[in-house]
Amino acid sequence: MAKDGTMRGGARVGSGRKSKALTEKIGSGLAASVIELPEPEEISGEDVPPVKEFLKAAQKSGIDLCAEDVFKSTFLWLKERGCDRLVNTQLIEQYAMSVSRWVQCETCISEYGFLAKHPTTGAAITSPYVTMSQNYLKQVNQCWYQIYQIVKENCSVEYGGANPHDDLMEHLLSARKRS
Template identity: 70%
Template sequence: MAKDGTARGGARYGAGRKPKPLADRVMAGESAKAIELPEPPVFEGADVPPVKEYLKAKQKAGKDLCAAEVYEETWRWLKDRGCERLVNTQLIEQYAMSVSRWIQCEECISEFGFLAKHPTTGNAIASPYVSMSQQYMKQVNQIWYQIFQVVKENCSQPFSGNTPQDDVMERLLMTRKGM
């Protein structure tokens, strides 16, 4: 405490040892305090909440947007781990839309190449789809880390295997084949 009565200094945000994931604490036999949530309402007949229309919109090029598929796959992955109530649906929608936009950019790069023509001079320039693709991939990773952090902190049993993030490249390759 300073002479003027203000608190200065101290530990910085994020300083110190990072907390162990819940599953690791349970496996080690430590006392693990999990978030106690009220019982969810009983849903009937729907495994995945309804997908918003903008995730299924037809694109200008006439191709389907794969955001609805990514949304459903991510929701099921969260539900298998019991964390679907802990992650905001808007975050899942943002993740799904970013993945589908990244795939669109990659398809355009494959179709048009890495170079484009400058609109006024006609000289070769880098394709704008390359930088857009990089930005969408960065956004996809940031959103996925937020979702995965919730799962890591709240999933009480250890999990392994594929995640929806692992399947992004596979989805891109499948769209190129027309599957």
């Protein structure tokens, strides 16, 4: 309790002993608990669930959103590792949308530059796209760490190697080619 009587502070999120990955536990002979989900009664033949319309929406700038591609590649990556049912679809959608917004901001920075004109004084200021880009990249990383932690703790096969998060620069470069 703080001096003013409020209950501030406390343990930080993510502090404490770090858990080992499931593959490390199995490899070292430790007991490992895995979330066992019941098999669905009806199995449909689709690889990726239908992509929501907001991930495909037309943009005012004319730049295509890459959110649909990111969503599909992330979901297929999770499916290959058997973790597609463990990660909430909304988290994947949030990750995909954040990546596409980051790509949009970076494209605008390339087009308009790092500086902007202050609306009242006319002096040079930092472009608002730079700040937005930094915020979206932070959100992208936070979403990816949540997804990757679920995979790390529940995947019994090798989960390393190429992953959708490594393709961020590829999405950025392909967006510049299209515009």
